[in-house]
Amino acid sequence: MATLHHSPFCPNSRFIRLVLAEMGMEPSLVEERAWERRDAFLLINPAGTTPVLVEQTGLAVPGAGIIAEYLDETRGLGLSGRRLLPEATPDRVEVRRLLDWFLVKFHAEVTGYLVLEKISKRFMTSADGGGPPDMNAIRAARINVRYHLQYIGYLMERRRWIAGDHLTYADLAAAAHLSCVDYLGDVPWDESEIARDWYARLKSRPSFRALLADRVPGMAPADHYADLDF
Amino acid sequence: MATLHHSPFCPNSRFIRLVLAEMGMEPSLVEERAWERRDAFLLINPAGTTPVLVEQTGLAVPGAGIIAEYLDETRGLGLSGRRLLPEATPDRVEVRRLLDWFLVKFHAEVTGYLVLEKISKRFMTSADGGGPPDMNAIRAARINVRYHLQYIGYLMERRRWIAGDHLTYADLAAAAHLSCVDYLGDVPWDESEIARDWYARLKSRPSFRALLADRVPGMAPADHYADLDF
Structure with missing residues (x-):
């Protein structure tokens, strides 16, 4: 199983969570506070930013755009008509x-x-x-x-x-x-x-559900945030 | 022949000029002052940034990273061992x-x-x-x-x-x-x-030559700038 180093309100991490859910992948999630510059995290991404996808093989793929290219190259063809980076x-x-x-x-x-x-x-x-x-x-x-x-x-x-x-x-x-x-x-x-x-x-x-369930501790979302018919 | 909309001291434009020279392509160059937000330029790149590569077919490819992916997909295989985005x-x-x-x-x-x-x-x-x-x-x-x-x-x-x-x-x-x-x-x-x-x-x-010849009007480069043995 892959691991995603993310932050729940980092928008680029949210993008990759959506992508993985659309592809039917369920990574384990590790929350990073990028500003703490944790040593073990800097080793897998010297830029110190989220998201980073780490494959079971140990390959670390840092950055939302790079993860998107990587997933298209390694999983994209298996999605046939639902490929998220089209072919033409x-x-x-x-x-x-x-x-x-x-x-x-x-x-x-x-x-x-x-x-x-x-x-x-x-x-x-x-x-x-x-x-x-x-x-x-x-x-x-x-x-x-x-x-x-x-x-x-x-x-x-x-x-x-x-x-x-x-x-x-x-x-x-x-x-x-x-x-x-x-x-x-x-x-x-x-x-x-x-x-x-x-x-x-x-x-x-369905890929959006997990995102809509996340909360900032001590800070409620706008009223319509999780309302599907807002 | 392709056209590159660029600015001589935009570093991302310089990157694409190097890439095109390494690939043996000689585009015609159009200089853009991005801050002038020229209407015809915004039509080919709504973000208003340089560089933008326009193919003879009219296809406009905006942004250095996107041009790099595009050139690899359309010309990369022809470079065989000299491919600038490796295969593994x-x-x-x-x-x-x-x-x-x-x-x-x-x-x-x-x-x-x-x-x-x-x-x-x-x-x-x-x-x-x-x-x-x-x-x-x-x-x-x-x-x-x-x-x-x-x-x-x-x-x-x-x-x-x-x-x-x-x-x-x-x-x-x-x-x-x-x-x-x-x-x-x-x-x-x-x-x-x-x-x-x-x-x-x-x-x-050789791909660097044209870059080293560019000058900012009224502003000389540092002494060693174009010196190959600095």
Whole structure:
């Protein structure tokens, strides 16, 4: 059995949890607090970031984008029609473009700020950078999330799923990131009804269940967070 | 013939120029000033970042990591022994780990700061964010580059090339980023002789020539920049 080193509200870890569930894999989960820079964790990923997938053979695969490529190469063909990185070249480019959009760009502009300021800082010591949230960072993230939601709406007016006709890594990455923001009540769903409908479809998938059950200790989710018909 | 939308001192554009030269491809080059957000450029890459490779068919491939995957899938097999993303699974994981290290992490901690503060700001209007360099950002980058150089030294004490026995994308990405920092005279080469020797080997390759000939208008490179025996 594989092991996933993750953090429950790290959006890139959530993406890989969704991917593994869609592939029918049930890894054992090890929770990491990346800011503690645990020695044994740095040995398997010198960058010190989550997620990291460790195979039973000992092979460590660090980073959400790299795990996605790895899983496609080692398990993708077994999924036939349900492959999450499609086969045709232009489709692969589009899925990877949007995967990078959410794992890197959305993370830098939205989720990174919100998860650090509102969640991680509650558990960090002051030496680690803990303390009260930086309201400027939170405000910036709340402004940025609006145009991302409009962009999802724009794509979904033209397509069945974010990157084309089929569910792909791009949908799972976008939904994983939005799920963290939604827990915090910071998704302006009124911005795009079509984006909201797309997210409701994702959220109803069995792969989403475990994510919706996670809780930040001492911090309840937004009311509609786990409601499948919000 | 393919077209590469790039910026001469965008380190991720430099990486793709090296890759194309190693593959024997000579694209036509279009220079982009990403901060101008040119409409026709946003149409081919909504993220507005360089590099973007546009094939003669019209297919636009945006982002250095995505272009690298795309070129490996469409041209990689033709390179046989010189393939820049190796075939064995653990080697692919290692190359992608280090590729991401330089394209994303080194960029966020070193090159992004230095290129923006010392180069781009000279050409940006004040509305675009131009103006005098932020010395705190430059100082942070100069501190950060030291541990990256030590890390390259650490890897090169154990390997012939950064990711293993062969030249790969990881070497080209690391060298592309260092070449921008070296132009500015900000690589502390005394930190690791072995890293310096590895870079001298890269810099002597024919694929590097065009990069070493580029100049920032009104700003000379560090003395040793284009010296192959520095």
